[in-house]
Amino acid sequence: MSASKSHMEDPTFERRRVRKGRRIFNEGEAGDFAYIVETGMIGIYKTIQGSEVEITTLNPGEIFGEIAVLDGQERLASAIALEDSTLIVVAPEVLESRINGADKFVKTLLSIFMTNLRETHDTYRNPAHSFDGHIKSIERHSHTMGDLALLTHINGFNEEASPYLVNIRDNCAKLYQVSKKYRTKLSD
Helix, strand or coil, rough: CCCHHHHHCCCCCCCEECCCCEEECCCCCCCEEEEEEEEECCEEEEEEEEEEEEEEEHHHHHHHEEHHHHHCCEEECCECCCEEEEEEEEEEEEHHHHHHHHHHHHHHHHHHHHHHHHHHHHHCCCCCCCCCHHHHHHHHHHHHHHHHHHHHCCCCCCCCCCHHHHHHHHHHHHHHHHHHHHHHHHHC
């Protein structure tokens, strides 16, 4: 998700510098803070069949770690600095106040998004599922979220929420491309 420029320029937000290769948090940990990439690049990794697989790369302006903070559950993935990076630390109360200020449609959309991601995460925890089944689940959820994010084109839609939803759609497209890459590897 992309963060607004006001957070990037606000000197009151804590900034954290992280060296290349440093873990910011691990999959399964409690969510204490969300982060916005101010400089550098962050990799998001998911453990699949005992191996860490990079599922996306985040660049300046993108937010991560927000879902575990918002729903109070464990982290869905691990975050690792791919370059020396500067992160803006976003406290839970900041996220909550922003969401509380959003309209009902945006709140509902975020709830659906978090539920879909949690369901996908739970699929990975069930060893009875095959790797191919996991990939299909990711693809199904990414298509659903991509379709929902297309609703940003409705006339009069909350302009503040629109960039976030467009970013969700774009991240869903990235996730789908990653799943296609791993599906191709399975076929070979």
